[in-house]
Amino acid sequence: MAKTSPAAIWLMRAIFAGLALLIMFFHLLPLDTIPRRWSPPDFLLAMALAWSSRRPDFVPPLLIAMVMLLADLLFQRPPGLWALLVLLACEFLKSRLSTHRETPFLGEWVAVSIVMIAIALLNRMILGILAVDQAHIALILVQVVMTIAAYPLVVLISQSLFGVRRLSAADAETLGARL
Numbered sequence: 513m514a515k516t517s518p519a520a521i522w523l524m525r526a527i528f529a530g531l532a533l534l535i536m537f538f539h540l541l542p543l544d545t546i547p548r549r550w551s552p553p554d555f556l557l558a559m560a561l562a563w564s565s566r567r568p569d570f571v572p573p574l575l576i577a578m579v580m581l582l583a584d585l586l587f588q589r590p591p592g593l594w595a596l597l598v599l600l601a602c603e604f605l606k607s608r609l610s611t612h613r614e615t616p617f618l619g620e621w622v623a624v625s626i627v628m629i630a631i632a633l634l635n636r637m638i639l640g641i642l643a644v645d646q647a648h649i650a651l652i653l654v655q656v657v658m659t660i661a662a663y664p665l666v667v668l669i670s671q672s673l674f675g676v677r678r679l680s681a682a683d684a685e686t687l688g689a690r691l
Contacts, residue, residue, distance in 0.1 A: 521570065528571055529579060536582070551654050558659050559666050560580070561624050567677070580595035605623070
């Protein structure tokens with residue numbers, strides 16, 4: 513049965529924010545002084561998309577926007593662009609929740625992968641139009657591919673450690689208007 517009490521929902525929201533801060537902390541640690549030739553996966557994006565597509569009541573739009581805006585500021589990206597794109601992607605996945613409920617994991621993975629590719633392309637296109645310096649396209653492609661490959665791991669960890677499972681039809685009826 514889904515965790516429907518308000519206290520449990522707020523606890524999961526706090527866990528999401530805490531995990532996001534932990535991901536940002538480890539991303540900012542200076543472990544290597546030599547620039548890498550590859551980009552690591554964007555676990556923050558994968559986690560936001562996984563939680564949004566599985567339990568949208570755990571990640572309200574304001575929480576996603578604040579976490580992603582903080583990530584933009586800390587990672588020295590153009591403030592707000594990536595946050596807006598991720599927020600739109602999460603809301604798109606939330607709107608398709610009823611169709612995801614019956615699909616197997618592979619279908620969810622393909623849908624989330626297409627959304628990740630669309631986010632990366634839109635981000636690159638908007639930054640190109642605004643003439644903002646960008647990383648080489650190969651680094652962006654490697655990061656998108658690695659994020660897509662890491663998505664099942666993020667879902668597995670979210671499901672096994674934090675109980676972020678897909679809503680069944682009965683659980684969705686129980687939550688009612690909160691979705």
